[in-house]
Amino acid sequence: MPDSANPLAPTEAVTTAPVVEMTDISITFPGVKALDGVDFRMFPGEVHSLMGENGAGKSTLIKALTGVYSIDSGEIRLGGESVVFINPAQAQAAGISTVYQEVNLLGNLTVAENVMLGREPRRLGGIDWRAMRRRAKDVLEGLHLHIDPNSLLNSHSLAVQQLVAIARAIDIQAKVLILDEPTSSLDTEEVAELFRVIRSLKERGVAILFVSHFLDQVYEISDRLTVLRNGQLVGEYLTPELLRIDLVQAMIGKELTALEDLGSRVHATEKDEEADAKTVTFLSAKGVTRKGSIAPIDIQVDAGEVVGLAGLLGSGRTELARLIGGVDRLDGGQLKVNGKVLKLRTPRQAIKHQIAYSSENRRAEGIVDDLSVRDNIILALQADRGWFRPIPRKRQDELAASYIEALNIKTPNADALVRNLSGGNQQKVLLARWLAVAPRLLILDEPTRGIDVGAKAEIQKLVYSLAENGLSVLFISAELEEVLRLSNRIVVLRDRRKVADLVNDGLSVDDLLAVIAEGAADSEIKTGAAS
Amino acid sequence: MTTIDAPQSRFAAVVSRTTDAFTSPKSGPVLVTGLLFIVMFVAGGVRYNGFFSATTILNLLVSYSYLLVLAIGMSFVIISGGIDLSVGAVLALSTIIAARGLQVGLPPVVVIVLILVSTSTLGLLVGLMINVFQIQPFIATLAAMFLARGLCYIIAKESIAITDPFFTSMAQPIILGPRLSITASVIIALVALVIAVWVLQYTRFGRTTYAIGGGEQSGTLMGLPIARTKVLVYVISGFCSGLAGLLYSFYTLSGYALTGVGGELDAISAVVIGGTLLTGGYGFVLGSALGVLVLGLIQTMITFEGTLSSWWTKIFIGALLLVFIVLQKVLTSRRA
Amino acid sequence: MKDIFFKVIGHRLFWPLVMLVVLIAINVINVPGFLSITVNAEGNLFGSLIDILRNGAPTLIIAVGMTLVIATRGIDLSVGSLCAIAGAMACSIILTSPDPNNVGTVAVAVLVALALALVLGLWNGMLVSVLGIQPIIATLILMTAGRGIAMLITEGQILTVQSTPFKFLGSGFIYGVPFATVVAAVVLALVALLTRRTALGMLIESVGINPEASRQAGVRARGLLFLVYGLCALLAAVAGIILTSNQTAADANNTGLFIELDAILAVVLGGTSLNGGRYSLTGTLVGALVIQTLITTVYTVGIPPIATMVFKAAVVVAVTLLQSPTTNAALERWRSRPKPTKTSSRPSEPVVAR
Structure with a gap:
């Protein structure tokens, strides 16, 4: 590990005083020590990334800072003064503003209210709607968001809602802005837009806490990193001084050999399969489509084959998988299983035909x-x-x-x-x-998302051995390496269309990235998927 | 060419705005209610002599001013995503307190204050149960309903007549013109309506009420005073039930433990027919007022019809509820 | 020791059972012979406990159906109206028949009433599962319109019936046990068998806990919802017939009035959450017994019966407060609180005067 791995190493030349200083924070939930003596600080005009695997304590730390959870021990200082927040309203009043991962706004109210609620301009003792709309419009236009402030929030896309949430946070004139996975539902251009906004806030001296699973984004935007693991502090680092491999090691805390092992095994056996030439098509889809969800697509999965679906979030991966799994209904096109045409209207029917879809949304679905x-x-x-x-x-x-x-x-x-x-x-x-x-076909939509690295390796191994036993797998993951490691063939989607159908004979992440990015030269493709 | 295009595109814009308004979960149902009211009123006017007149409307207001006030309180609760089953029983309780209080010789002012304070307090307790102990509104208000109804019987089993001069004076019609008269209750109810409209539209409390109905957690994370608002909503409902009971005792000049059985159903029906989503988050209190008028019109039309038995009222209201509930369902799922 | 203590008081049936025991104790103190059960000349059992079991039967029968509905995240407000409709239907058939005392007539009347209720229950199920309307709202429609329908059947009259076989349903005895109690016991046992010996219970809970996950796992929620609302309505009709038979009259306005509230209360007291998911029929039995014992207690203690509602309110408040998440969290905190000796061993902080 590099020198800077020491927590709060004195090597940094710190000139300004931190705006947030959390020392020795502990929070215990029934049965779990969610945070154990963690230190954390933020400086004005800096983007500070909070890193860690699931269960590391990131969201707990954020919720402690924003008054959602009360701390069992430790101290929080804001601008040098000790503070205790008992609810989010107090934290907000003190200048700490948060944009959560799932948009936590109110779809039943207007865009203007969502930006301004809690700080509405008033006139004659009541809310001045006209002034409110005007101000909201100004803030939104500052983010290049041209929407009617009087429209209902839930008439807009998730990305727009996310930007409205940021508009709200900006309008609060926060000293500290917390962005908890703000980019997970944004496309590349929207991410670029967001980063532009973050930079301008930085210049205004706002301290920004940034949480993202996309390492590229973290390296692009943040000045400082704090890594947590299992509720404990691993260390605070300056971003440019920390190598990626060291960061990943700090987060995971154990060697990556398990995965590398598997990687080599997969490639070794892949050669065997190429030798084995007789293939039987299990599923073939012709022009399957659903309005507003995915353009007509052809896809074929052979028996015992692992087909990877690659593409950015929102490229149509999940949408396609849900059509094949019978979760959503087809608007057009034809689905054949073992040469017979199928009409799937429910997941139940898909299961009857030995197609199983495992949702990306483990908790909800x-x-x-x-x-x-x-x-x-x-x-x-x-x-x-x-x-x-x-x-x-x-x-x-x-x-x-x-x-x-x-x-x-x-x-x-x-x-x-x-x-x-x-x-x-x-x-x-x-x-x-x-x-x-x-099942004869197992559709796995992000089966390794948000789980620890050990379980991840086990699931990858399992997918592989299932395919060896003749099961067809449609494998979806945001992590291109994982897709590459497991798939015999990779179908690349972009903007809800199929752009390539590649045989995986030694493809690299860069190859795949090039295909994903092809024709989109005007926008930088930089997502964590490539990390 | 623009000069020719302009009216057309303006017309198109009007059409699209109108469609938008009718298909929005926010304004769609209440517009339908408005149309329904007009259609019923005109149809009634065509069919029955003397139906299409200001008298009919004023009579409706006189008979249903208490229900209007109940529906106002219920609107707050339902917009916040809750429900209040206690309003009918609380209404009965306040008629009993009025009658009994006046019987034992309390001055009317004291009686009125006593009613409003005690029903608001009951609402406060319900609100605290819901907010602090996280008990479902359904259960908490059910307990309040039992309590209020039980207290009614404890205070007085029999109907008590009210002879107090102030109360009887409140029952007197105020003549506005030939065959046109209202009562003080109508004015009180309308004032309450105006205040409620203002509170819901123009105060932070009002908007927070909508916020709770839209998503309590989001509201909390946005730093809104969710807890306080949630309690206050039930205080308002309690207060409105008390006020409604007062108006009811002006109207009937008596207090009786069995009044207002099913009043909660009427109030909920009025609110739903008035376009408020029972799941919370959308709705207008003016819509609820329209809902009360529609309910009243149904009753009036059945009376005018003469041959129809009274139980048809219930069946009609049920059918209307069905229509509006399905309508709400269609509008919200279109948007989702 | 402390752990066992908390395990016991943390059990969801602990407080309802305590309530039941307290209520019975109050009765025993007031009426010394409360617990005694005697056999009268006809060989039938008599006693206060038997009364509780008999009078509580309709509520229990409805509560059993309600439990399943609530487990699917639903609620059925229309059961009271269904009681009235079933009673009205049965009575009007018996009244129009030439021979009201014929067992066949009564059987036909009961079957027709049950069938009608079943149809209405399926209507509720249709609104909930096909149209996707919130259950509280969907059943509100029939709750409102149902009394109108009952009045339509009785033509606004109270139908008084003189029929021995019909009277037996509400107040007869079978092997010395009140017939209504037997019906309730059979209903409880059948539903328990139906749901726990098949996969019905697990699938109902699954749909109640996570509808979308269940759908993706291939569970046909629609069929389950039709089934539970149909069953609930059917059981409401059974209860309605018992109630009507007890009163020997069908009263469209008052038969089963507020019984939906008692039934829901019994379910909630029994520890089944109104948010759906895991359910307990045993809990519902305890809940129904608490409610009926409470009503009996009010009589025996000599409080005017009309005040029963105040006591119901008190029970609802007491039990729901004790079961509430807030109370449990407070208990949890008290439980995990460090022992006093430990606290005192901490170095005391200097008190700084400001």
Whole structure:
């Protein structure tokens, strides 16, 4: 590790006083020490990135700073003075403004209100709507956002809503601006726009806390990095002085050999498959499309083949997967399985035809958190049989036990509620659910997102061995390396269209990036997907 | 060419604005309510003699001023995403307090203050239960309903007549013209309506009420005074129920434990027919006023019809509820 | 020791059971023979406990259906109106028949009433599952219109019925046990078997906990919703017939008035969350017993029966406050609080006067 790995190393020439100083912060939730004696500071006019894997304590630290959680011990100083915030309103009043990952605005109110609510201009004791609209329009135009301030917020896209949230934060005249994963729903141009805004705020002396999973963005925008791991401080670093590999190591805390190992194995076996020439097409889609979601696309998946879907967020990866998985309905085109035309109207029908779709949104569309591990594993199988033909209890136990063992699911027992498992283990429970219905095609949408690196490697290995056993897999991930490592073939999507269908014989991340970026020369392609 | 295009495009703009307004979850339902009211009023006028007149409207206001006030309080609660099942029982409680208080010789002013303070306090307790103890509004207001109804019986089992000169004077019609008269209650209800419109549209409290209905968590993270507003919404509903009870006792000049059974249903129906989304976040209190008038018109038309039995009222209201609920559903899912 | 203590009081049935025991204790103190059950000349059981079981039967029957509805994140406000409709239907058939005392007539009347309720329940299910309307709103429609429909059937009259077989349904005995109690017990057992011996219960909970995840797992929520609303309406009709038989009259306005509230209350007292998901039929049984015992207690203690509602309010407040997340969090804090000796061993901070 480099020298600067020492927390708060004295090598930095600090001239200005920090605007935020959090010292020895601890927060305990029932059963978990979410933050354990963490120090954190922010300087005016600096972008400070907060880094860490899931469960590192990033959001807890942010919520401690913004008054959502109260701290068990430690001190928060703002501008040199000790402060205690008991709610977000107080933090906001003190000049700390936050834009959360999921847009936390009010879709039922107008854009102007969402920018101004809490600080509305008043006239004659009431809200001055006209002045409010005018001011909101000014702020929005400062962000090059030309929308009617009197329109309802939920009539706009997510990206626009995100910019409205930032407009709100800017208008507060914050000393400290917290951007928690602000770029996850933005396209490249919108990210560039956002960074322009961040830079101008920096010049105004605002301290900005930036959280993003995209390493490129972090390196592009931030001056300083603080890395957390398992609720503890790993260190504070100056961005230019920290190598990426060191940053990743600091975040993960263990060597990456597990993944590298797998990588070589995959490439080795890939050669075997090339030798094996007889392929059977399992699924072929011709011109499948859905209005406002994805343009007509052809795609084919052979038996035992892993097809990767690559592309930026919003490129149509998930949309395509949902069409094939029967989650959304086709507006046009034709889907053939084993040569027979299928009309899928529900996921249930897809499952009947041995196509299983595992959603990217584990919490909202995947696990049933108040049911046991066992019930979650047998859910799809049981649903397929119908309620009147229950799976015998003994069979349930066998199924659960075998998957818990095979996938190395860490749970006290099969009766434990899924909500008490870690993200990676929840993901494995989901995989078990889909494997239990014995699919011929498994669609995995971001199966490794937000889970720890160990579980990630295990899931990758599993995908590989499943394919070896003849299962077709449609694999979606924002991490191009992962797609490259696992896929026999890669379909690249851009702007909801298919732009390439590549055989993966030694493709590199750069090759893939070039395809993704092709024809988009005017906009810089810099996303974390390439990290 | 622009001179020729202009009117056309202006017409097109008007058309598109109108369609927008009618298909917006915010304004669509209330516009439909407005149309419905006009259609019913005109249709009634064509069918029945003496229906299409200011008298009909004023009579509606006189008969339903109490329901208007109930619906105002209910609008606040429903816009905030809650529900108040206690309003009918609280209304009964306040008629009982009025009648009993006057019977034991309390001066009218004291009785009125006592009613408004005690019903607001009940609302405050409900609000605290919901906010501090995170109990569903359905259950908390159900408890308040039981409590209020029970207290009614404890205070007086039988109907008590009100003979107080102030109260009887409030029941007297105020003559506006030939066959045109209102009561003081109408004025009170209309004043309450104006205040409610102003509060919801022009105060931070009002906008925060909408914010709670739209997303409580978002509102909290935006630094809005969610907790205080949420409690206050139930205080307002309690206050309005008390005021409605007062108007009801002016109207009937009696207090009785069994008045207002199902009043909560009427109030909820009026609010929903008035275009407020039962899921919260959208709605206008003026719409609720229109909803009350529509309910009243149904009753009046059935009376005018003569041959229809009274239970048809309930069936009609149920059918109207269905229409509006489906309409809301269609409008919100289109936008989502 | 402390842990066991907290495990016990943390159980969702702890407070409702305490409430039940307290209520029974109050009764025993006031009425010394409260717990005694006697057999009368006809060999039927009599006693206050039997009364509780008999009078609480309609609420319990409805609450069982309501539990399943609530588990799917729903609610059914129309059960009271359905009681009235079923009672009205049965009575009007019996009244128009030439032989009201014929068992066949009564059977037909009951079956027609149940079928009508089932149709209306499926209507609720249609609104909720096909049109996707919020359950509280969807069932509000039938709650409002239902009394109108009942009046339509009775033509605004109170239909008084003189029919021995019909009277048996509400106040008869079978092997000494009140028939209504037997019906309630059978309903509870059948529904428990139906949901826990098949996968129905698990799928209902799954839909209640996470509808979208369930859909993607291939669970047909639509069918389940039709089923639970249909079942709930059917059970409401059973309760309605028992109530009507008890009163020997169908009263469109008052049969089953507020019974939806009692039923929902029983479910909530029993620890099933109104937010859907995991449900407990045992809990619902306890909840229904608490409500009925409370009503009985008000009688035995000599409080005017009309004040029952105040006590219901008190019970609702007490139990919901004790079960509330806030109270649990406070308990949790108290539980994990460091021991006093530890606190005192901390170095005391100097008190700085300002």
